[in-house]
Amino acid sequence: MNPKVSSCHQGTDLPQCLFCKSSAIQPLEIEGANKPGQPYFICKLCGLIFVEFEIDKAFEHSLTNDVVRQPPSSHNLDEFGEKFGSVKYFNFYAGMNQELGETVIAQSVVDAIKMYHLNGSKNKNISILEVGCATGWLLSRLQRTFPNAQMMGLEPNPHSCYTAWSKFGVEVRNGTVQSYLPVHGECFDVVVMMGNLQLHPDPFCTLSLLAKSLCPGGLIIFETKNPHSSPRLLANLVARIPWISRTTFARKIQRQSYNGLRVGIPMSVITRHVKYLDLELCKLETTGPRSLRFQSKKMNGRTFRIMWKVADAIDCIRGQRAWTFVVARATRCRK
Numbered sequence: 577m578n579p580k581v582s583s584c585h586q587g588t589d590l591p592q593c594l595f596c597k598s599s600a601i602q603p604l605e606i607e608g609a610n611k612p613g614q615p616y617f618i619c620k621l622c623g624l625i626f627v628e629f630e631i632d633k634a635f636e637h638s639l640t641n642d643v644v645r646q647p648p649s650s651h652n653l654d655e656f657g658e659k660f661g662s663v664k665y666f667n668f669y670a671g672m673n674q675e676l677g678e679t680v681i682a683q684s685v686v687d688a689i690k691m692y693h694l695n696g697s698k699n700k701n702i703s704i705l706e707v708g709c710a711t712g713w714l715l716s717r718l719q720r721t722f723p724n725a726q727m728m729g730l731e732p733n734p735h736s737c738y739t740a741w742s743k744f745g746v747e748v749r750n751g752t753v754q755s756y757l758p759v760h761g762e763c764f765d766v767v768v769m770m771g772n773l774q775l776h777p778d779p780f781c782t783l784s785l786l787a788k789s790l791c792p793g794g795l796i797i798f799e800t801k802n803p804h805s806s807p808r809l810l811a812n813l814v815a816r817i818p819w820i821s822r823t824t825f826a827r828k829i830q831r832q833s834y835n836g837l838r839v840g841i842p843m844s845v846i847t848r849h850v851k852y853l854d855l856e857l858c859k860l861e862t863t864g865p866r867s868l869r870f871q872s873k874k875m876n877g878r879t880f881r882i883m884w885k886v887a888d889a890i891d892c893i894r895g896q897r898a899w900t901f902v903v904a905r906a907t908r909c910r911k
């Protein structure tokens with residue numbers, strides 16, 4: 577079957593599904609908050625929602641052989657700024673209440689490690705990698721809980737790396753999963769990726785690389801946005817009705833629901849991919865929207881706070897809350 581089927585999408589070719597490679601793709605005229613005008617697509621077979629993402633090859637390449645091992649001085653931080661000035665958009669959660677975020681996110685990670693990793697509850701010297709560690713607050717919190725653990729962060733934004741070093745003294749490599757892991761081939765007992773999988777150009781490639789970097793018995797713990805939560809289904813619906821979709825309120829619903837979402841992975845797809853990677857699924861559950869859990873109240877108007885609360889109450893019953901939290905275990909060595 578020809579994967580490139582031209583259709584009503586303004587005469588241009590539609591992409592293949594990132595997951596099942598199907599060409600049964602439908603454009604979704606949803607207004608996202610990241611890149612205005614970038615169309616979303618939905619796969620009719622598996623339900624994956626995605627944008628066509630242009631990988632900045634030059635950026636990936638520059639990270640491959642440019643892994644920073646020492647804290648940069650203020651002098652070469654300026655050089656980083658010049659070189660990577662364009663990556664500032666990786667900071668999506670600027671309005672997050674860090675204290676609450678630490679409590680909620682870190683607790684779920686700590687609980688998962690203690691419950692599902694053999695040595696986690698014994699507080700042994702396990703190795704932990706955090707992908708997209710931003711300014712290192714979660715690593716620093718994990719270091720306090722697991723003082724004997726070896727910590728490493730991986731972060732594409734050099735400005736965040738610098739803050740992580742200077743503020744928490746945690747070891748952070750400047751890179752991405754694609755640029756760092758295949759080159760260095762390290763193994764970890766625990767890989768944590770909280771809230772950034774939906775930003776990766778190919779999240780299935782990311783998960784595959786992370787699965788390969790797990791020691792036998794190692795855990796992968798991640799949280800990503802659930803495309804089947806009520807606000808996202810509502811955004812999807814209003815975007816399909818022409819006379820509503822362009823109204824200010826409909827656009828706000830779309831932007832709020834799709835904020836920071838480039839790939840929306842349904843739970844059924846996560847289950848299938850985890851199985852394909854030969855990992856044992858330990859936990860799969862949905863959790864409430866971050867705007868209710870720990871974002872600053874100023875970030876969301878009163879109307880949208882109420883909307884999220886009502887939607888979350890409905891989603892609790894449906895078992896389809898805003899975020900999907902996953903814990904999976906490597907049952908054997910994969911190298």
Ligand SMILES: [Zn+2]
Pocket residue numbers: 593594595596597598619620621622623624
């Ligand atoms: Zn698909």
